[in-house]
Amino acid sequence: xxxxSEYRDASRMGPLLDAISASVARPINLMEVCGGQTHNLxxxxxxxxxxxxLTMLHGPGCPVCVTPLELIDQxxxxxxxxxVIVTSFGDMLRVPGSxxxxxxxxxxxxxxRIVYSPLDAVDxxxxxxxxxxxxxxxxxxxxxxxxALAVLRARQKDLDNxxxxxxxxxxxxxxxxxxxxxxxxxxxxxxxxxxxxVMGYTEYEALAERHGVPIVxxxxxxxxxxxxxxxAVRAIQTGQATVFNQYRRVVTREGNVPAQQTMxxxxxxxxxxxxxxxxxxxxxxxxxxxxxxxxxxxxFGVAGLTARESTECRAGEVLRGALQPPQCVAFARECNPDHxxxxxxxxxxxxxxxxxxxxxx
Amino acid sequence: MPIGLSCPLPLAxxxxxxxxxxxxxxxxxxxxxxxxxxxxxxxxxxxxATLEVEGGRIAITTDxxxxxxxxxxxxxxxxxxxxxxxxxxxxxxxxxxxxxAGFILEEGLPTETLWRVVLSMxxxxxxxxxxxxxxxxxxxxxxDGNGLFINTTGLGMVADGVSIAAGRARPGDRxxxxxxxxxxxxxxxSVREGxxxxxxxxxxxxxxxxxxxxxxxxxxxxxxxxxxxxxxGGVATTLCEISCAAxxxxxxxxxxxxxxxxxxxxxEILGLDPLYVANEGKxxxxxxxxxxxxxxxxxxxxxxxxxxAIIGEVVESPQGRVIGRNTFGGERVLDMHSxxxxxxxx
Numbered sequence: 001x002x003x004x005s006e007y008r009d010a011s012r013m014g015p016l017l018d019a020i021s022a023s024v025a026r027p028i029n030l031m032e033v034c035g036g037q038t039h040n041l042x043x044x045x046x047x048x049x050x051x052x053x054l055t056m057l058h059g060p061g062c063p064v065c066v067t068p069l070e071l072i073d074q075x076x077x078x079x080x081x082x083x084v085i086v087t088s089f090g091d092m093l094r095v096p097g098s099x100x101x102x103x104x105x106x107x108x109x110x111x112x113r114i115v116y117s118p119l120d121a122v123d124x125x126x127x128x129x130x131x132x133x134x135x136x137x138x139x140x141x142x143x144x145x146x147x148a149l150a151v152l153r154a155r156q157k158d159l160d161n162x163x164x165x166x167x168x169x170x171x172x173x174x175x176x177x178x179x180x181x182x183x184x185x186x187x188x189x190x191x192x193x194x195x196x197x198v199m200g201y202t203e204y205e206a207l208a209e210r211h212g213v214p215i216v217x218x219x220x221x222x223x224x225x226x227x228x229x230x231x232a233v234r235a236i237q238t239g240q241a242t243v244f245n246q247y248r249r250v251v252t253r254e255g256n257v258p259a260q261q262t263m264x265x266x267x268x269x270x271x272x273x274x275x276x277x278x279x280x281x282x283x284x285x286x287x288x289x290x291x292x293x294x295x296x297x298x299x300f301g302v303a304g305l306t307a308r309e310s311t312e313c314r315a316g317e318v319l320r321g322a323l324q325p326p327q328c329v330a331f332a333r334e335c336n337p338d339h340x341x342x343x344x345x346x347x348x349x350x351x352x353x354x355x356x357x358x359x360x361x
Numbered sequence: 362m363p364i365g366l367s368c369p370l371p372l373a374x375x376x377x378x379x380x381x382x383x384x385x386x387x388x389x390x391x392x393x394x395x396x397x398x399x400x401x402x403x404x405x406x407x408x409x410a411t412l413e414v415e416g417g418r419i420a421i422t423t424d425x426x427x428x429x430x431x432x433x434x435x436x437x438x439x440x441x442x443x444x445x446x447x448x449x450x451x452x453x454x455x456x457x458x459x460x461x462a463g464f465i466l467e468e469g470l471p472t473e474t475l476w477r478v479v480l481s482m483x484x485x486x487x488x489x490x491x492x493x494x495x496x497x498x499x500x501x502x503x504x505d506g507n508g509l510f511i512n513t514t515g516l517g518m519v520a521d522g523v524s525i526a527a528g529r530a531r532p533g534d535r536x537x538x539x540x541x542x543x544x545x546x547x548x549x550x551s552v553r554e555g556x557x558x559x560x561x562x563x564x565x566x567x568x569x570x571x572x573x574x575x576x577x578x579x580x581x582x583x584x585x586x587x588x589x590x591x592x593x594g595g596v597a598t599t600l601c602e603i604s605c606a607a608x609x610x611x612x613x614x615x616x617x618x619x620x621x622x623x624x625x626x627x628x629e630i631l632g633l634d635p636l637y638v639a640n641e642g643k644x645x646x647x648x649x650x651x652x653x654x655x656x657x658x659x660x661x662x663x664x665x666x667x668x669x670a671i672i673g674e675v676v677e678s679p680q681g682r683v684i685g686r687n688t689f690g691g692e693r694v695l696d697m698h699s700x701x702x703x704x705x706x707x
Contacts, residue, residue: 004629010688045691091632107379116558116631222689337698338387358693 007221013049016226021051023233028054029185030232031178031321033171034192035062035349036220042358044222046229054233057184057321058354060174061192063139064091064347065319066274069307071167072097075136078165078300079110085128087121088136089143090114095343098307102136118150118164125154125162134296137166141195144168144285145259148266151287151294163296166287169272171195172203173283179211184321188232190218190225193247200255204243212241219247266291275309275343276316313342318351325355332356383427385593385639386698390602406527406606408449408589411519418521420455422446423514431474431509434548435563438511439478441641443485443493444568446515448590451570452644454525454577455517457491464498467508478509489568491515517570522582527606529586534675535653536611537646539572539666540565542596543624546638551627558630562623567642572663579659580652587647590640597636597695599645600683611683613673613695636685637698647675 032038038058041047047056060066076097079086086102093102093114106112111131115121118135125133137147147164154162171192179186191204196217204215214235218228228246235244245251263285272284287295297303309316312330317323325331325344335341337356344350381388404410409422426442436444443460450457462482466475486493501508544565551560569590577585587607591599596618600611613636620628620635628635642665648656653671660666683695 008689010690013689043691043693044687044689046689049690103379103381107377337696357696358691 004221007219007223009223012223013226016223016230017049020054020226020230020233023230023237024051024053025237026053028187028233028236029057030054030188030190030229030236031057031059031186032190032218032225033059033061033175034195034220035065035347035351035354036194037061037190037192037218037225038351039349039354040220040222041225042354046222046225050229054229057186058318058324058351059178059189059321060274060277060319061140061171062319062344062347062349062351063143063169064095065315065343065350066169066276067092067095067138067167067343068273068275069098069309070273070305071136071138071165072101073307074297074302074305075102075134075165076100076105076110077302077305078134078296079105079112080108081132081300083130084132084134084300085111085113085124086134086136087113087115087124088138089116091347092136092138094340094346096340096346118147119153122150122153122157122159122162125159126157129161132161132163134163134165134300137164137168140169140171140192141199141263144263144267145198145256148262151266151291152262154294155291160293163294163299164287165296166267166285167272168267168285169274170283170285172207173280174274174277175207176211177277177280177283178320179207179213181320186213186321188213188236189215190228190232191215191243193217193219193224193251196247196251196255198256198259200253201243201245201251202253208241208243214240215243217243217245217247217251219250274319276319310341315342315344315352318344325352326359328352384698385598390697406602408452409455409515411453411455418519420450420453420517420519421514422449422453423512424449425510425512427510428549430552431478431507433552433564434560435544436566436641437478437481438509439480439482440485440566442511442513443482443489444566444641445592446513447489447491447568447570448641448644450515450517451568451573452525452588452590453517453519454523454573454582454585454588455519455570456574457489457515457517457570459494459516460486460491461514462493462496463512464496465508465510465512466498466500467506468500468503469506470509475509485568489570520577520582523577523585524583525585525588527587527589527603530603530607530609530611530647530675531586531649532609532675532677533650534586534647535650535671536600536613536673536675537648537653537656537660537669537671538596538618539569539644539646539660540642540668541619541621541624542591542640542643543628543635543638544621545641546595547621547624547627549639550631558627560623560627562621562627565621565640565642567665569642569644569665572660572665573644575663576646576656576659580648580655584649584652585646585656586649587645589645591643591645592641593639594697595635595637595639596643596645597634597683597685598697600695601697603645603647604683605681607675608680610676610679610681611673612676613683613685615685615687617670618672619668619670636695650674
């Protein structure tokens with residue numbers, strides 16, 4: 001398939017691996033932020049082909065994984081209210097809350113539906129005017145613009161039965177928090193290509209300068225990853241603490257400006273609790289006060305709901321890159337895709353699921 | 362066999378049936394292995410059963426169809442109900458002889474909808490060369506007014522010398538498929554409420570019994586060890602069942618698996634793995650190594666097998682595993698999913 005097969009051309013892998021090996025002169029810890037990158041590193045066996053001195057740390061870039069427990073409990077509580085239809089993206093439905101997940105709520109009679117776009121949830125609201133339609137909006141800067149568009153469309157159509165349970169998070173504050181915490185030694189980052197497609201990478205320039213680390217905006221296909229890793233390793237070895245763009249076919253420095261404007265019309269910055277990472281200042285998005293009537297948490301009175309994390313799951317350490325999934329004692333034993341103890345084992349982008357699928361042969 | 366009073370399923374975890382229990386993955390197998398088998402006794406793990414009767418061997422299979430929406434590009438619930446059961450008979454190596462059709466209709470279902478479905482069933486049965494000989498009708502109370510469920514049972518005859526079972530896969534055997542995968546699952550998803558997306562893709566729904574008979578004739582009945590149609594759960598899940606039943610390992614070379622072009626794009630966007638997407642006109646065929654080329658040529662000469670390919674082989678260990686290899690040298694365990702694949706966030 002064009003635009004994909006070229007980036008999966010195995011014959012071009014050898015020279016890139018050689019170039020990476022030749023560039024690594026000391027132990028290097030490189031973190032890929034996005035869960036999609038983690039999965040492809042493992043799927044294509046790239047992590048195992050890299051030189052021994054180069055360790056890939058897996059970052060907090062799985063949107064489902066960092067969504068706080070409270071939000072899942074809130075979504076389940078709302079789903080149990082009569083005449084409500086809760087909608088979300090697929091992999092959100094199996095993430096365990098305090099007691100059950102959204103699929104469990106569905107088997108108890110709640111109306112929980114998978115949609116591919118929040119705009120489909122708006123269509124549902126138009127079609128079922130006698131029901132309340134709630135979209136569980138989680139994710140990074142990649143999903144925030146379309147969620148914003150859904151709210152604007154609901155307002156334009158004057159739909160008083162649509163609302164958004166929002167828990168959007170932003171990547172740069174999380175990288176900043178990881179580097180400030182300092183408990184994990186990270187020499188460089190592969191920034192998430194699709195987040196940068198929306199936001200551009202000016203925010204990352206400030207981060208690179210402040211913390212003295214190179215950041216390479218990187219794509220997701222195996223050759224993208226290898227080129228990104230090579231660029232990062234070279235920059236680390238030569239001490240260039242700046243931003244490089246491997247994913248030029250998709251990402252520009254300014255990003256998708258209309259998408260950013262749509263986000264800003266609908267959302268404002270807020271402090272946000274990340275599952276596993278705790279509260280990070282200015283790391284989330286909330287509905288602007290003039291659009292608060294679309295806030296599902298307020299509409300259904302669940303905003304005060306609190307939850308406590310299980311002590312069995314070490315997802316927090318995994319999400320910070322402090323623990324590789326197989327080092328967790330519960331990995332592939334008590335914790336597996338059928339009985340996940342935490343979100344990283346559930347999501348298509350979770351690091352634990354990546355190791356479970358690709359590292360048991 | 363004594364049956365305990367308590368349910369063998371871990372009740373604390375699954376006090377109620379979830380959709381995943383019907384998704385073709387691990388939870389469904391748990392339900393079959395731990396609940397139905399406990400009550401009914403162990404049967405051969407296959408799409409149908411074969412029974413010795415006076416004058417020959419019959420194959421019998423049953424399947425229920427609950428697809429939503431009822432109509433999708435390339436077919437509808439009626440064509441599925443006929444072809445699905447015909448293909449389960451084909452997977453037993455049988456020539457289909459008769460089908461039954463049981464209908465569960467919801468109060469409020471438009472009669473015209475039922476008529477369209479029934480006409481499609483008649484047409485599909487004619488193409489497959491099998492009569493629908495008896496049936497049953499029940500009506501249930503109104504829910505959303507669109508409910509139509511069909512059960513079909515199929516009866517076929519198995520020729521002498523044909524011995525097909527998941528447990529017959531042997532190290533060295535080759536794994537073939539008769540064409541591009543993932544079209545059916547993606548076509549249905551493309552018209553499902555809340556998930557609609559533009560796609561030209563059509564379901565691959567087709568009857569395969571005649572193609573299978575040609576294959577058995579061409580390579581000889583004993584050379585064909587396993588036949589399975591990879592419907593729910595897709596190619597990966599079906600191969601997991603085979604590797605477990607045969608106590609061997611199946612290795613798939615991922616780049617050799619033909620994927621329908623439109624399906625590949627949709628899977629990339631939705632974050633689905635084509636190896637786990639449902640098919641309705643595909644057959645996984647495991648043959649003795651020296652018959653692989655002849656089997657491939659026979660399949661490719663048939664309209665329903667023109668894109669056939671050899672996609673992997675059976676090896677000794679690790680037993681019960683399916684391994685996907687890619688050209689990069691990476692490999693992964695192709696496990697059974699717990700239930701349905703869910704489109705991801707981004």
